[in-house]
Amino acid sequence: MTLPDTAPTPLRAPVTLTMAAALNAAIQDAMRNDPTVVLFGEDVGPLGGVFRVTDGLYAEFGESRVSDSPLAESGIVGTAIGMAMYGLRPVVEMQFDAFSYPAFEQIVSHVAKMRNRTRGRIQLPLVIRIPYAGDIGGVEHHSDSSEAYWTATPGLTVVSPSNPADAYSMLREAIACDDPVIFLEPKSRYWAKAELSLPVRTAPMTTAVVLREGTDVTLIAYGPTVKTALATAELAVAEGLSIEVIDLRSLSPFDDETVGASLRKTSRAAVLHEAAQFGGYGAEVAARLTERNFYHLAAPILRITGFDIPYPSPKLEQYFLPTPDRILTALGTWEWN
Amino acid sequence: MPHHCDMSLNVESLVESPLAAPRPLRLIDDTGRAAPLDEAGGFALPDPATLLNLYRRMVVARRFDVQVTALTRQGRLATYPSALGQEACEIAAVAALGAEDWLFPTYRDSIALLTRGVPPEHILASFRGDWHSGYDQNAHRIAPQATPLATQALHAVGLATASKLKRERTVALTLLGDGATSEGDAHEAFNFAAVWQAPVVFVVQNNQYAISVPLDKQMRCRTIADKAIGYGMPGYFVDGNDVAAMYAVTSSAVENARAGHGPTLIEGLTYRMEAHTNSDDPSRYRDPGDLEIWRRRDPITRLDTYLCEIGALSDAERADIRAEAEDLAADTRECMTRSAPVDPLELFDHVYSTPRAALAEQRAFLAAELDEHAEHAEHAEHAVAASVAAHSGVNS
Numbered sequence: 001m002t003l004p005d006t007a008p009t010p011l012r013a014p015v016t017l018t019m020a021a022a023l024n025a026a027i028q029d030a031m032r033n034d035p036t037v038v039l040f041g042e043d044v045g046p047l048g049g050v051f052r053v054t055d056g057l058y059a060e061f062g063e064s065r066v067s068d069s070p071l072a073e074s075g076i077v078g079t080a081i082g083m084a085m086y087g088l089r090p091v092v093e094m095q096f097d098a099f100s101y102p103a104f105e106q107i108v109s110h111v112a113k114m115r116n117r118t119r120g121r122i123q124l125p126l127v128i129r130i131p132y133a134g135d136i137g138g139v140e141h142h143s144d145s146s147e148a149y150w151t152a153t154p155g156l157t158v159v160s161p162s163n164p165a166d167a168y169s170m171l172r173e174a175i176a177c178d179d180p181v182i183f184l185e186p187k188s189r190y191w192a193k194a195e196l197s198l199p200v201r202t203a204p205m206t207t208a209v210v211l212r213e214g215t216d217v218t219l220i221a222y223g224p225t226v227k228t229a230l231a232t233a234e235l236a237v238a239e240g241l242s243i244e245v246i247d248l249r250s251l252s253p254f255d256d257e258t259v260g261a262s263l264r265k266t267s268r269a270a271v272l273h274e275a276a277q278f279g280g281y282g283a284e285v286a287a288r289l290t291e292r293n294f295y296h297l298a299a300p301i302l303r304i305t306g307f308d309i310p311y312p313s314p315k316l317e318q319y320f321l322p323t324p325d326r327i328l329t330a331l332g333t334w335e336w337n
Numbered sequence: 338m339p340h341h342c343d344m345s346l347n348v349e350s351l352v353e354s355p356l357a358a359p360r361p362l363r364l365i366d367d368t369g370r371a372a373p374l375d376e377a378g379g380f381a382l383p384d385p386a387t388l389l390n391l392y393r394r395m396v397v398a399r400r401f402d403v404q405v406t407a408l409t410r411q412g413r414l415a416t417y418p419s420a421l422g423q424e425a426c427e428i429a430a431v432a433a434l435g436a437e438d439w440l441f442p443t444y445r446d447s448i449a450l451l452t453r454g455v456p457p458e459h460i461l462a463s464f465r466g467d468w469h470s471g472y473d474q475n476a477h478r479i480a481p482q483a484t485p486l487a488t489q490a491l492h493a494v495g496l497a498t499a500s501k502l503k504r505e506r507t508v509a510l511t512l513l514g515d516g517a518t519s520e521g522d523a524h525e526a527f528n529f530a531a532v533w534q535a536p537v538v539f540v541v542q543n544n545q546y547a548i549s550v551p552l553d554k555q556m557r558c559r560t561i562a563d564k565a566i567g568y569g570m571p572g573y574f575v576d577g578n579d580v581a582a583m584y585a586v587t588s589s590a591v592e593n594a595r596a597g598h599g600p601t602l603i604e605g606l607t608y609r610m611e612a613h614t615n616s617d618d619p620s621r622y623r624d625p626g627d628l629e630i631w632r633r634r635d636p637i638t639r640l641d642t643y644l645c646e647i648g649a650l651s652d653a654e655r656a657d658i659r660a661e662a663e664d665l666a667a668d669t670r671e672c673m674t675r676s677a678p679v680d681p682l683e684l685f686d687h688v689y690s691t692p693r694a695a696l697a698e699q700r701a702f703l704a705a706e707l708d709e710h711a712e713h714a715e716h717a718e719h720a721v722a723a724s725v726a727a728h729s730g731v732n733s
Contacts, residue, residue: 038502064502070532075491075525082495082509085480086439088502091497102521109485110492117469117481120687155688176692208693253693 009033009199017198020190022051022164023129026171027091028075034089037175040067041076041093041129044263050095051131068292073103077128081110084124084180091175097132098141111180112155112256124180129169132160133224133274135315135321143187144311145275147223150182151252151284158252159205160184162226164194166249169202177205182185184251186224207221208255214244217331218262218269220285222248225272225322230336232324239328251281256292259285263293270302270331272322277305354484358713359560361606364585367634369642372582374486378573380585385649391432391580391648392640393658395424398448399637400662405447405461409615413673414464418445422610425636427512429583429605432592433538434510441480441493441511447721449512453477453567457665458672466502467677486517488537490526497530497537497594508594510538510587516547518564519555527680531568536594539602540587542577544609549622567603577605579634581643608634681707 009029017025031037039057041049045068048055058066069076075093080090094100100107107128114122133145150158157179161167167185174181203209211226212233221229226247233243244262248255263269269289271282282303289301306324312320362378365371371382383391396433402421409417416701420427423445431452434440442449450460455472462471463482470481480496483489490703493511500507517523518541530537541561545552558564565572571593573586583605608631644650 034516043728069524070528072525072528074522075494075529077489077523078488078525079495079498079529082492082497083499083502085492086496086499086503086507088499102346105485105522106488106491110488113469114481115690116687118474118687118691119470119683120469121474157689157691194580253695 012198014197016193016195017164017168018039018052018190019161019164019167019185019192020051022161022168022194022196022198022281023171023185024055024057026168026291027054027175028060028174029199030172031057031065032090036087037089038067038083039089039091039093040080041089041189042071043068043161044093044096049093051187053131053185053219054093055131062137073099073101074106075104077106077111080126080128081114081124085122089125089127089175091127091129094128094130096142097130097144097146098140100128100146105183108153112153115179116155118173122179123129125172127135127177127181127183129171129183129185130326131187131190132184133186133188134311134317135224135274137317140311140313143317144291145168145273145306147184147251147273148275148279148281148284150184150310151281156180156252157184157206157250158182158184159250160186160223161249162186162189162221162247163192165196165200166202166247168196168198168200170205170249172199173205176320181205184223188224189227192227194329206250206255207247208246208250208258209218209256210244211247212243212245214242214268216242216268218244218246218259218266219327220259220269220271222273222323224274228322228324228327229272232327235324236328236331241328241331242299254285254288256288259289260293262287262331264296267296267298268331268334270304270327272304272327274306274321276308277303278308280305302334304330349469352571353531354694359574360561361574361576362582362586363579364581365579365639365643367578367639369639369645369646377582380582380589384646385647387432387584388581388640388644389649389654391428391584392637392644393450393661394428394432395580395637395640396658397662397665398424398428398451400659400666401451401457401669402448403463406611408673409464414461415466415600415627417461417464419609419611419613420445420448422631423542423544423605423607424448425580425583426540426577426605428608429580429587430510430512430540430679432584433587434508435591437478437505437723438591439478439480439493439496439507439509441489441496441509441514442482443482443486443489443514443517444482445514446482450477450479450482453479454671455479457669458675458677461669461673462643463613463675465677467679473700474713480615486523487513487520487526488550490517491522491529493529493537494526494533494535494600497535497583497600498533501534501536501597506595508536508591510540511593512613513539513541514547515541515543515545515552515561516550516555517541518561519547526601527564527568527570527600529531530600531570532636534597534599536597537600538587539592539600541602541604543604543606544577545607546609546623548613548617548618560604562602562604568602570602572602572604574604574606577607578634578639580632581634582638588713593717607636 459472562572
């Protein structure tokens with residue numbers, strides 16, 4: 001997909017950017033290039049969002065394109081639907097993962113279904129940004145990984161960047177996309193830095209990428225667990241284990257081709273996520289990879305995830321989140337011959 | 338007697354309020370006479386030509402509604418939520434809109450679609466089970482009929498706000514029921530509309546029952562219209578069986594919205610004369626006497642009386658309108674007996690604008706399954722033919 005820039009965004013000199021700043025630049029460039037892009041949500045105006053992702057946008061684009069809405073998530077998504085029906089491209093923010101639940105009905109019953117319901121006559125080009133996942137010492141309701149609710153819903157495109165370059169490129173693509181996109185932003189990675197020349201263009205939003213090549217194990221991660229997977233692969237070198245790390249980037253659709261090719265090469269795979277295991281996204285990944293690649297497998301596909309409990313309080317989250325040690329221990333439970 | 342059965346609505350015993358006694362605004366009373374000025378709330382009676390047009394549309398809409406209920410009983414449709422008795426609210430809402438405006442209806446508002454020009458076959462496609470929404474939403478500027486209650490009200494507010502942001506004149510009007518006002522989305526829609534001063538009109542058809550639950554179990558306040566005060570927008574409590582009043586108030590609300598004065602909440606007090614749907618049994622929860630009370634307040638009969646008295650409706654005109662209604666009923670019967678093939682492979686065509694590999698795989702799977710079934714059917718046909726041939730050979 002190419003970006004529908006009315007005027008191509010000029011290439012700027014390399015600067016060091018956090019993921020939050022890269023997301024900010026993506027929205028800013030999209031709004032400069034397309035007057036139909038509007039932004040609203042809770043505290044996204046003069047404050048610039050609680051994570052400052054929308055910092056400065058209110059000052060540049062004004063109240064008509066960047067606005068603080070009443071504090072009601074169903075209202076935010078519901079009105080975004082109406083705006084998208086009338087030729088705008090709304091980008092809305094659910095302030096935290098668990099605060100998206102009041103919008104569940106609008107997302108599941110309308111955002112996901114409108115195009116199909118109307119035989120393609122009404123498209124909803126809207127982006128729902130959701131800061132998600134934990135590891136930030138957040139109080140309850142501020143660290144949920146709710147991705148499986150969205151990926152279980154046909155009609156939604158669900159993506160999650162893990163680094164600043166992807167954050168910029170994928171958000172530009174999500175805003176340009178004619179379908180609704182659930183854009184999951186890993187909170188713990190908001191402050192990760194990279195040197196970027198904007199506008200950076202990475203792989204297409206709906207594809208997975210191999211971040212580190214390896215020969216023994218395919219470690220499948222997305223969003224906040226990509227960093228954990230890379231750290232694990234680094235540690236594993238000392239143990240003589242060569243780990244290939246895949247960043248899924250897109251949870252729906254799932255890139256069977258890239259992940260399947262890696263699995264057929266290594267014959268072993270594990271999938272990582274922060275969300276609870278039971279009924280989690282990893283179950284789908286393990287099941288479909290097994291169905292399609294069973295005769296290439298040397299061992300069952302593992303899910304290394306959060307426990308099947310509600311997300312813990314700050315002092316306890318370190319025991320909940322998958323760590324490189326826990327991952328290596330899990331990989332050690334396979335029979336290696 | 339619960340207050341929802343009585344038009345005089347003496348609910349002061351329920352709620353002590355500083356507000357005036359809630360008496361519905363009306364222009365033509367139950368008996369078809371012009372209502373006294375103090376009931377008109379400052380609104381003027383529409384001119385006779387407008388009233389005659391509203392009359393014609395109500396008669397046609399009712400004939401359609403009755404016809405579709407009959408077709409549903411015959412098993413031609415899976416379900417049909419009737420709006421019998423609510424014609425004044427439905428037709429006034431549509432008549433108040435311009436071609437550039439958008440309507441956000443619910444499943445009960447099929448006659449509103451009809452009045453806005455959607456062909457019967459396209460309205461009924463969803464109730465027949467062909468597809469979830471069967472008409473061209475963009476051509477008619479009518480959103481899909483919403484099933485989850487009050488959700489469409491937010492879409493209306495969003496579209497209206499987009500119109501305002503683009504400096505266009507389009508107004509959105511959404512139809513809601515009394516039960517839907519208990520939903521959180523109704524509250525959010527009222528509030529967002531007022532805060533954003535969106536050019537949107539909320540028409541709540543208070544037909545007094547949410548399936549079986551009466552309004553006094555939905556809310557503790559006097560009227561739904563009163564709630565508008567709390568959101569900072571005008572609210573009108575209107576006799577929902579008086580099409581003249583509904584049209585005057587709704588038109589004024591639409592024009593106010595268009596002029597940049599923000600949203601309006603209108604409550605039309607009416608009654609659902611039919612069951613909730615064909616699978617409902619109202620005798621379990623409604624007093625049959627109520628039907629008689631509301632039949633005497635019928636929106637068509639009272640306008641008929643009024644128009645005759647002012648000499649604006651002749652017998653010939655009435656016959657002409659009835660003939661138009663009968664023609665539409667015949668067309669509706671005809672289109673519902675026509676076969677309407679569905680294409681199973683279309684299931685995959687509209688979910689995403691960008692093709693997905695997984696859906697392509699599943700589409701191919703279903704296509705292969707369909708081919709196999711077709712082949713089996715063909716074999717079976719050949720076998721029958723061969724058997725018939727063999728038998729006729731023996732017999733000859």
